[in-house]
Amino acid sequence: MNIDFPLILVILVFGSGAIWLADSVFAARSRRAKVKQLGEKYPQWQQAGSADSIQFAEAVRQEAAEPVIVEYAKSFFPVLAAVFILRSFIYEPFQIPSSSMEPTLDVGDYILVDKFSYGLRLPVIRNKVIPIGEPARGDVMVFFPPHQNSTYYIKRVIGIPGDRVEYSDKQLSVNGDPLPLEWLGESAGGVTLNVGNETVDGDDHLMQVDDRRPARDFSIVVKPGHYFMMGDNRDNSSDSRVWGQVPEKDIVGKAVAIWMHWESFFSIPSFDRTGAID
Numbered sequence: 001m002n003i004d005f006p007l008i009l010v011i012l013v014f015g016s017g018a019i020w021l022a023d024s025v026f027a028a029r030s031r032r033a034k035v036k037q038l039g040e041k042y043p044q045w046q047q048a049g050s051a052d053s054i055q056f057a058e059a060v061r062q063e064a065a066e067p068v069i070v071e072y073a074k075s076f077f078p079v080l081a082a083v084f085i086l087r088s089f090i091y092e093p094f095q096i097p098s099s100s101m102e103p104t105l106d107v108g109d110y111i112l113v114d115k116f117s118y119g120l121r122l123p124v125i126r127n128k129v130i131p132i133g134e135p136a137r138g139d140v141m142v143f144f145p146p147h148q149n150s151t152y153y154i155k156r157v158i159g160i161p162g163d164r165v166e167y168s169d170k171q172l173s174v175n176g177d178p179l180p181l182e183w184l185g186e187s188a189g190g191v192t193l194n195v196g197n198e199t200v201d202g203d204d205h206l207m208q209v210d211d212r213r214p215a216r217d218f219s220i221v222v223k224p225g226h227y228f229m230m231g232d233n234r235d236n237s238s239d240s241r242v243w244g245q246v247p248e249k250d251i252v253g254k255a256v257a258i259w260m261h262w263e264s265f266f267s268i269p270s271f272d273r274t275g276a277i278d
Helices: 007-043 051-063 068-090
Strands: 091-094 109-114 128-130 140-143 153-159 164-168 171-174 183-185 193-202 203-210 218-221 226-228 251-261
Touching: 007 051, 007 068, 068 091, 091 251, 140 226, 153 164, 153 171
Parallel strands: none
Antiparallel strands: 091 109, 109 251, 140 153, 140 251, 153 226, 164 171, 164 218, 183 193, 193 203
8 A cells, every 4th residue: 555645744734734823813812812811810820829820720721721633733733844845845765665776776775865956846746836957867866657656766867858768788878879888797696697887978877787687678769758767777677668758747856865774674774875876
């Protein structure tokens, strides 16, 4: 079951804010008037320990107390609003759920997603309201895939609108130019996984292939307003080769840094992998 956390957060923020506002406009004034009347009824209420102070406190509790739901709304709204602004427009945490981005990102990595590099978007409906920038080749991007519009995916941008992306014998080419690739050798995970250093528009990143699997060769032109995404674990990634190109409207943000690694609930969190994402 997928939980729509952005929608839940929007409901909580605006719900608690509406309760607080409605109480301030319609009910708080009458409560203040009632407290003033009780103060006149118990003139010595400010004297600690006096009979008036005890009776005044009890009368306020019974006749002019703030409703519990209003108390909770006033307590939680500032916190929820801060989380809402931070998560919706600045940075959002995201956990790596699969091995499709190895060796760049491991299962259990916790990363920060920059929500403003590609323009500010309204939460839930995802409409871009302030254009700031566009995805570039080589970016690691979080998005909603076209076949699953409620779950975040993370892959690398290989093709931008208008690019011709080709893959032959496990070598990527963009617009007819093979991406520079230096094979570094076998990975520690097994003798069949070969790790390479690939360069996209001048920036290097690691990738790996499985020699046991044949290359899935293809050639495709990226549609206007779309992006061609691939995992760095080239032979173990469900990406644009499987479910198609990602429309601009489904972009979430740019993955910029690893801040923690926590593989499972019963393991110890580690900060050894903390740093920028290549």
